[in-house]
Amino acid sequence: MSPFRPATILSALALALLAACANVQGFRDTSVPISSVASLDVARYAGRWYEIARFPVPFQEGCVATTADYTPRPDGTLGVLNTCREGVVNGPVRQIAGEAIVVGPGRLEVRFDSVPFVNAPYWVLWVDADYRTAVVGTPSGRAGWILNRDPEIPPDRLEAARRILEFNGYDLSQLRTTPQP
Structure with missing residues (x-):
């Protein structure tokens, strides 16, 4: 019998993931103030984002065709399901599930089931009036995303999203487009 138990292996993997995230170089100048939206309608934010x-x-790493699905729960939290394809838009599916808790105006903390004891900040920096495009970031600047309700985004909303990231101190030269089907 192996001396390694599944729980021990999962704990080791979770710690390795946390260590990797801790070593991520920030993508924003943290001396620039970052701000979330003053009012986020969680019910309108729910649904699928590309x-x-x-x-x-x-x-x-290696993710393409990435989506995030947010589902309102009776307790006021949101269910989160992030999905991507590995390597190519028709590659194997990778998913991670968790929950998001509203902790302030436009500010959520996200926790994933397979990563215990970690609540990651998830700030909605901007969402257009019709909730078609959103910009999400983190105070540390270690992550940031442009999300859209459709796999393709109109140029004017993409430009607006890029300006929001830049306004919040993000280095746009490091922003990478996500291939979608």
Whole structure:
């Protein structure tokens, strides 16, 4: 019998993931103030979002055709299901589930089931009036995303999203487009 138990292996993997995330170089100048939206309608934010662009982070390495699904729960939290394809838009599916808790105006903390004891900040920096495009970031600047309700984003909303990231201190030269089907 192996001396390693499944719980021990999972704990070791979770610690390795946390260590990798801790070593991620920030993509924003943290001396620039960052601000979330003053009012976020969680019910309107719920649903499917397509990742249009992101800053490269280890936990999304190799991901394309990335989506995030948010589902309102009776307790006021949101169920979160992030899905991507590995390598190509018809590659193997990778998913991670968790929950998001509202902690302030436009500010959520996200926790994933397979990563215990970690609540990651998830700030909605901007969402257009019709909740078609959103920009999400983190105070540390270690992650950031442009999300859209459709796999393709109109140029004017993409430009607006890029300006929001730049206004919040993000280095746009490191922003990467996410291939979508």
